[in-house]
Amino acid sequence: MQFLLAFIVAAPVIGAVAALLPAPPGLRGRTPQQAVLRHGVIVTGTVLIAAVVLALGFDRDHPSKMQATTDISWIPALHVRIHLGTDGISLPLLVLTALLTFLCALYSCFKPPAGPSPKAFVALVLFLESGTLATFAVLDLVLFFLAFEMVLIPMYFLIARWGGAERTAAAWKFILYTVLGSVVMLLGILLIGVKSGTLDMVALATDNGRDLTHTTQVLAVLAIAIGLAVKTPMWPLHSWLPDAHTAAPTVGSVLLAGVMLKMGTYGFVRIALPIAPEGMHTFAPYLAAFAVVGIIYGSLACLSLARRGNEGDLKRLIAYSSVGHMGFVLLGIASMTPTGVNGALFANIAHGLITGLLFFLVGALKDRYGTADLDTLAGATGAALYGRAPRLGGLVAFAAVASLGLPGLAGFWGEMLTMFGAFDPARGLSRPAFLTFMSLAALGTLLTAAYLLVVVRRVCMGSAPQTTHEARDAPETSEAGKAHETHEIHGIPDIRNIQDVQGYELATWSPLVALTVLAGLWPAALLGLSDPAVQKLLAGGKA
Secondary structure: OOHHHHHHHHHHHHHHHHHHOOOHHOOOOOOOOOOHHHHHHHHHHHHHHHHHHHHHHOOOOOOOOOEEEEEEEEEEOOOOEEEEEOOOHHHHHHOOOOHHHHHHHHHHOOOOOOOHHHHHHHHHHHHHHHHHHHHHOOOOOHHHHHHHHHHHHHHHHEEEEEHHOOOHHHHHHHHHHHHHHHHHHHHHHHHHHHHOOOOEEHHHHHOOOOOOOOOHHHHHHHHHHHHHHHHHOOOOOOOHHHHHHHOOHHHHHHHHHHHHHHHHHHHHHHHHHHHOOHHEEEEEOOOOHHHHHHHHHHHHHHHHHHOOOOOOOOHHHHHHHHHHHHHHHHHHHHHHOOOHHHHHHHHHHHHHHHHHHHHHHHHHHHHHHOOEEEHHHHHHHHHOOOHHHHHHHHHHHHHHHHOOOOOOOOHHHHHHHHHHHHHHHOOOOOOOHHHHHHHHHHHHHHHHHHHHHHHHHHHHHOOOOOOOHHHHHHOOOOOHHHHHHHHHOOOOOOOOEEEEEEEOHHHHHHHHHHHHHHHOOOHHHHHHHHHHHHHHHHOOOOO
């Protein structure tokens, strides 16, 4: 099993290098582009199979124990080791990353993004997968930082070279925010290493901050939290996210929302909570306050974008919704309770499944209509997406109600448990303050339901019909004008023959739909893995 985890982390890098080489005869398709895209499917599929085998071989009776471990000295002078392992906290994130990357490769094989060489595209996606998997598997702080940074360059080029309008500015904003945050995080990591004498995350978590003074813990958490908050992203360090999502290709948005944002919240759970608990305790109320501001702010921004006449981009709206959803994750972490942290980890997985599906669907709408502008989509569908493409309309509605936290689907449990954690926070935290935070988060769930239902009404059902007064005052349209409007609305060609869900789309999206339902109906599958590991983490390795 230890070699299996190492293979999962290393295989995408090897595949990325191979993608840049000429394809062997057995993998050549009708075109070189098809061959390299097929190569991406094979590599990511192999990694997914290995991740599933790892999950099946995982000892569920001891999910708090690090399993499939590898521990090799790498840089003895700096006490840096190649230390890998997985427990009930990281295993679901490893499987989620492998699944979403495979689905993105499969989708791209049938719908290649417009841009430069497919070889570079596949290599970047595989390199991104390796960095993300390494982040969730490494148990050394320096390796964590390197893996954390490894994903930035491939995502930058995916946005800058294969993105849409204003992609260059969005890519630069993404890289500047994340790199500056990471520089500050590195200072916190070095401070912990110097003061504790080790960079091993397991040893530091077991020590539970006993060798670090209160001042050291506060400074370390402040520095590390800034870097993690940028990647999460937490309000007010979120402004790079809407631009990045709006400009990114469909696959880039799925990977950015589905797995990259989870790296920040995972760092809070794996590093800040167990290694510097006193520092985390000091900043927990502020983290919770920023989290609930993000929940309300994200929801209000989405409501504004969803209003008629505001020319809201649907991808931008979903990006702002991620700010709100990740606010629930941060609120659960800030409660510093097993209930809240378990809810945060569950919400991480749910958000990856649901928001990944939403970005796939928005990409499909943009491919069909040529735009993600909400006003244009509402006018073009005209109460007929259900009629013109009923399966596509049904999937959009399903993803929306899953995102708003409908009971029985994955989005419900994470948000509920994080609010339960805020209802009764850890000892020493102000309960009145956290009750206020919980109340504001509950208000955020209502606002979330409001904007998502508006989106479903406008995209799936179209704009509201004209009133009698509006119809009477509207100017007459000639028969030629009516014919022109039928064939082209806001520059969209012939909306009468919109394709419904195609075979490759169904194959790509079905696993996300199935897992969203399964996690909603059987939450114990995830909570049974994470809870013992969280209990041990919060107890400093004693539970």
